[in-house]
Amino acid sequence: DAGVTQSPTHLIKTRGQQVTLRCSPKSGHDTVSWYQQALGQGPQFIFQYYEEEERQRGNFPDRFSGHQFPNYSSELNVNALLLGDSALYLCASETNTELNTEAFFGQGTRLTVV
Amino acid sequence: AQSVTQPDIHITVSEGASLELRCNYSYGATPYLFWYVQSPGQGLQLLLKYFSGDTLVQGIKGFEAEFKRSQSSFNLRKPSVHWSDAAEYFCAVANHNFNKFYFGSGTKLNVKP
Numbered sequence: 700d701a702g703v704t705q706s707p708t709h710l711i712k713t714r715g716q717q718v719t720l721r722c723s724p725k726s727g728h729d730t731v732s733w734y735q736q737a738l739g740q741g742p743q744f745i746f747q748y749y750e751e752e753e754r755q756r757g758n759f760p761d762r763f764s765g766h767q768f769p770n771y772s773s774e775l776n777v778n779a780l781l782l783g784d785s786a787l788y789l790c791a792s793e794t795n796t797e798l799n800t801e802a803f804f805g806q807g808t809r810l811t812v813v
Numbered sequence: 814a815q816s817v818t819q820p821d822i823h824i825t826v827s828e829g830a831s832l833e834l835r836c837n838y839s840y841g842a843t844p845y846l847f848w849y850v851q852s853p854g855q856g857l858q859l860l861l862k863y864f865s866g867d868t869l870v871q872g873i874k875g876f877e878a879e880f881k882r883s884q885s886s887f888n889l890r891k892p893s894v895h896w897s898d899a900a901e902y903f904c905a906v907a908n909h910n911f912n913k914f915y916f917g918s919g920t921k922l923n924v925k926p
Contacts, residue, residue: 703856732913741817741903741916742857755913789856791914802914804849804857 703792703805711811712780720775720808724792730754731773732802733765734789742789748773749795777810785812815840817904819917826894827925834889834920836904845907846887847914848878852900860902863887874898899924 704723734742744757748767791802816839849857861872868880905914
């Protein structure tokens with residue numbers, strides 16, 4: 700049973716460009732959350748997708764957008780990249796159908812903006 | 814507003830010594846509490862979690878944590894640290910809809926031989 704998989708593992712982009720990060724949730728999980736972890740910080744919640752819709756959003760600008768597909772996989776898109784967007788982006792998946800479940804995190808995508 | 818504080822940024826302990834990592838939280842109701850570990854370049858691995866019931870929670874790798882409502886704390890402990898425990902540890906609180914985590918800023922653990 701594959702866990703949460705994220706791609707790519709590393710990415711270098713230039714300021715002003717756009718980037719798309721991908722996440723495949725753990726088998727049986729229908730809910731995907733995205734987190735940004737800047738160097739030396741704890742992860743910060745970006746948003747969560749369930750049933751192909753954004754269900755909750757953290758304090759991030761509209762440059763950060765996402766999508767969830769019918770197979771529950773998800774994408775995180777960031778437009779007009781800034782140097783400060785350099786971070787580890789983590790995807791977490793969970794099931795919405797059980798109480799007291801845990802979220803499983805992927806290995807992350809390390810984005811560097813130059 | 815929900816928040817998590819980990820007051821110790823770095824901790825160094827000798828191999829075989831005991832360990833306690835501090836975590837304080839702010840939450841309006843009984844929280845769901847978690848400890849995660851992150852090795853360099855890796856994602857987050859769950860060590861243990863508290864939802865309800867017994868306030869002393871056992872986790873993987875010999876870790877345990879105790880929920881103390883009166884102190885708004887959820888400190889992580891291990892009686893004897895191994896060199897492989899060197900990593901960064903994050904405490905987190907989740908709301909009751911389990912929609913999102915609030916993480917502390919982490920405690921980096923170094924283990925001396």
